[in-house]
Amino acid sequence: MLHSIRARLLIATLAGAVLVVGASWIYAENVAADAATRSAMRDVLVFASVLAAIVAVVLAELIARRFVTPIAELRHASDALARGDFAVRVRSRRDDEIGGIGRAIDRMADQLAERLEAVRAEESRLRVMLDAMDEAVLVTDADGLVVLSNAAFVGLSGSAGLGRACIEAIRSAELHEAVSKALRGERSKAVFRLDVKIISAHVAPLPDGAGAIVVMRDVTEVRRLDEVRRDFVANASHELRTPLTAIRGFAETLRDGALDEPRIAKRFVSNIVENAIRLQRIVDDLLELSRSESPDARFELEPIDPLAIASKVLSSLEQKASDKGVQLGIEATHDAVPVSGDERALDQVLLNLVDNGIKYTPSGGRVVVRFRKDADTARVEVVDSGPGIAASHLSRIFERFYRVDQGRSREQGGTGLGLAIVKHLTQRMGGEVSVESRLGHGTTFSVRLARAELGRDASAHDDDSAALDA
Template sequence: MILRTRLFLRRYVAIFGVVALATIVTAMLANQWHDSDRFGTLLVRLVLVVLGIAGVLSYFIVRSVVNPLLELCRATRAIGEGDYGQRVPVRTDDELGDLARSVNQISGELGNRLLQLHASDERQAAVLGGMVEGVIAVDNQEHVLFANAAAGRMFGFMPPSAEGRRLLEVVRDHTLQQAVSDVLEKRKPQTLEIEWQLDTPKILAAQVTPLPGSEDVGAVIVLHDNSELRRLETIRQEFIANVSHELKTPLSSMMAYAETLQRGALDDSEIRDSFLARIMEQGERLNNLIQDMLRLARIETAQQPFEIEPVDVGAVLGQCVHDYHTQAEAKSIELVYEPPADKTYASADEEGLRVICNNLIDNALKYTPDGGRVEVRWRRDNDTVLLEVKDNGPGIPRGDAARVFERFYRVDKARSRELGSTGLGLSIVKHLVQSFSGAVGVESQPGHGSRFWVELPTAR
């Protein structure tokens, strides 16, 4: 409405000039101005005055229309360049004012939408960056659009440098590349397993899914590292096999002896007594195996209650050495006990420490030949208490030393069973030491004996 009024005023100025000029000329003629020179001069002056007034009025009217338009142009140009904080001053209530308010509202809404998009992108980046699963997005030409940090760790590349490159250049695995090609072509998800070798072998489960939208948007790959799960499954299978074998061996022996006695050997006192002794021996072995398995299960599942307190290491080891003197004398083994001058206290559970010492000493005595030597000593070393059990037995090959703390692992399986070993003693030692926030290890050379050591925190 106001804009139409301004246009009307411009036309009115022009009409006003013409009417005024005609009125003046008519008045002059009516008054019979006969002096043509004076009449012409006055006429020119009047025309100039009228035109000047019309020009001034036209200038202000045009400026009131053009200046807001120029401000709108500058503001829309700035908004187009990304300056969503740009605002157009609203000076009038006409159509130009309405247009300025609309531009300001659009600019504000665009700015808010941009902030929301930035916040959404940051949240998405934080979520994807914190995922343990690897995520790789590719376009329909198999170029990498995005890869998170987990995917980079799995395949050994830097995610920012992978963007824009072909998937096969980043992850040189033809199985994965073929699966992505099939998904892009058929638009159906696929699941596959990848064996990947970086620093260590890995088993990766991959889910390739087409991105929603048109057929040329690409696909996303989600990767999960199943290496630890596969390792645990292997351990579980080995454990079940070992337990079955360890339980089957004494049971088979007991059943064989009992069957022989049933078939008439009961009448022979010598055979009967020998077989009953073997049955008792195998029954004791079976009982020890079951007890060790239960103890290990309680320790691993944190169901074994421990009372962590300062424990006098000398008192516990002294009692353990005393308990094994008879076994050492039976094999003519010299059991050396070397206590330090001062009392040493470790932060541990007393009964748990006793089990650790018993297992280490028993293991050393079993594998040390007759007439050998076993040394038991301990000392304080800064903030730890170091326990050592050293023997001069056959020693352990280098490849087996790292595995002696595994359940049911034996260097010489036949000899271990002959000695009555359950194969769980050193595994119990390892888990007990870890429960006391300590460390355990072995140093050995074939033919030069072994040295088992345990580090426990010093009691404060």
Template sequence: MADEVPHAAPRGMKLTARLLLGAAMVVAVLLLVVLAVLDYRLRTEVQSGLREQLTREARLVRVQWTPAVAPDAMADAAGEALGHRVTLIAADGRVLGDSEFDDGALAALENHATRPEVVQALREGVGVARRPSRSAGDEELYVAVRAPGGVARVSVSTRAVDAIFARSRGEVFTAGAIAMVVALGLAALFSRNVSRPVAELRDVTRALAAGDLSRRPALSAPGEVGDLADAVRVLAEQLEARLAALGTEQALMVALTEALTEGVVAVDARQRVVRVNAVAQQLLELRDPVPFSIDRLPRLRPLRAALGEALAGAATPTEEIRVNGRVLALTARPLPAGGAVLALLDLTPLRRLENVRRDFVANVSHELKTPLTVVAGFAETLVEDEQLTLEQRQQFAQTVLANASRMQRIVDDLLDLSRIESGRWRPAPEEVDVEEASAEATAAVQSVAAKKGVALEIAPAPDATVLHADPTAVRQVVSNLVENAVRHTAAGGRVAVTTRRSDEGIWLSVRDTGIGIAPEHLPRVFERFYRVDPGRSREAGGTGLGLAIVRHLVEAHGGRIHAESEVGHGTTIEALFPEVAEG
């Protein structure tokens, strides 16, 4: 304890200084408030009383002012009797008499018709103004009353009033300074008695907060400080006993909940979330530190209903809910001591796979149904109808052959897609000349494009003529993209194969001037069997798998693909082939 005394003393001095500063601030504020109130009230009362006195004097002068009396003599006599300046002013503003000016000086005085107190007195009967005097030279308080002969005005200099105010302020300041010295002396004595036990309690509580549960307050003081010391002592003993048990339980609980693949949310009896594992935070997008109110949980009716039943003491059966675009299996169980536990299992990947499988089966069945129906129908006709001419039989046979070829293309594309997705096919990259590979890939579609009147152009950029990719994959990518572009471009249109270099690699682009794709369809054009216009695509002979194959081929090279389009103005599809770092 000896080594703690020097440490506690400066801190006690800090508290004493704060108490002294607080007392000084309180006295200073009180002094300023008293001075301001006293100054305001004194000024108000004196000015009000002075205005009333001057008003009475002016009215007395008005009564004494008769036509039989000389105005200047009357003003001199009234000014001597009242001790204030008296001025008699005609209705047109001429000064008829003034107690501070003789007959010779009256003629030199300015016309008073525009003086504020004169204007107000002529209009309302009584006028009051405080302003500098143009004739006397100092600030004066004027009170004027309307009289039969014009205006009777009485005025007094404000310097005497201001002197009273100044003396009052000085006396208040002196009294305030004495009060501050006395208050600081008393505060110094009080702060010493308060700061020492408070400083010791502060050091003990800081030690407890830092984890030193062996510290106990040694002081024994009367009143609230002594009660506080006893409470701190009891608190330290309870903390030491409880923290050991809580530490073990906390570590076990955290390890269990964080090891789960399910999301776990624990709610206490006061409807506060007291524990959330990392999986639940991710699934429910919770960011608040625990504990927090259950109102911060997602406002979903099934979740709130299950939580309400569990808090009421009833377990709920597992049900599926949708939260933030995910499908979750929700189970709620009550806790023995009150509260509830929510368990959340993410079913999104499983449901996504089920949807993919269901869509794939439906799409394959739909794509094969039409050609199979055609083949079966025409084959049955060929077998049963002996009246067909040779030309009709050849025509039916060609139809059967065309639909069989279509089914073969679908099956081949499915096999290629399955081989790429399963990882059984891996690209064998080498240097590929873009122009040469594109020419080979578009050879088969040249006749179709010429027949439709669509111009084909291959124009790689000078700095991007060679790709580091699998040659077969590049040809298949170009072939599928160009075939798709020609299929959806009307006569007179153009399809161009170009390249451009970027920091990531080389972009291979196929741009057409066709019908374009609406914005809502763009994100899904690379899905299997997805068609913007199903009927038109099937009539044109597409399988619905070309763009899906292209995407998987490009991604197998570590690249990516995206589409840009505007309805009526064509479509551009770009595929990135990363470059191989040298060395």
């Protein structure tokens, strides 16, 4: 087009020249003069027309250079801006209107570049924030197609889902329903399953019907803990109710006349005492469990001597073991090195484990505490020759109130909380407890703790235990 301006300029100047020369020609033809004069005039006119043509071309080019070329540059710059190339500048030094337009375009390009930079910075800040969120975020357009998602969403669904319908990105009818509502301008919530996870989603419309935003949270663990808490309350209430009901039953029977029959009264009173002891045991264990689970109750870990603690526990249970006809023993004491722990906690742990061993091992059996050590850790093992635990129960025996044989545990005065307490106390000491067992082949519980101050203390203790062993 601009080339045509240049052409038009040329044509216009040429036409002007032709017009002037033509008019002069006609005038020369019609003027009253002799042939010689006319021929001279024609020569002059031919010369003039050639000159006029040259002047026209030169003039047209000059005008083109002065105006058309700078306009072409302006157009090139604005085209580049329109394409998004904000680096383009006219840099005109002219002080006329064209120069003014050039400078205006440069200012516009500066501002556009600046704003674009600000938008990019804002966008990348938003991206970082979105990706740092624990919640999975999904934004759809007005047609329900995913236009934005964050890293947590990719973690949840396996892909960013961009360009796909929301229902394809997350296959959930509940979420689909909520997004449809949001596209109609309504806020809503949805809870749905995604494989093994439970997801809670808040869905809201974007302003001006531009789409919907979905914020999703994995609530599987929260729900599970909720369930555990509910089960625990139900189990604890049930456990407490059993002895309470018995106490109340015996007491009412006594009140209603049994008191007058001394033999029966005595038996009922013993039953009441027995059940009160059971209640007391449950409450004690519940308190112990709650202490061992409390996040505030951090132990001050210090070097402790597992051999001394085990010896104390075994002496305290000696009577119970001999009553039952179970033999107690202590082995491999040369491996009993100081561990990092809490004396009272390890005492409780071993008391529970040895007590279980005695309770569940039939008469004639053996319960042994033995020690093991390696470079960083030391283990205290409680090994019994009892009936063992079936594999199907092994993974659950550390749960609160879980018992392999409810009746047997009750009969032995068990609360079902012992191993849960053992597990929490051990974890509090930074250690772990494990169990190995096979039906008919006894059971081994193993408490692993970090060795304390491997340098001086450990070797000092090695000497002690060697002396003890000897």
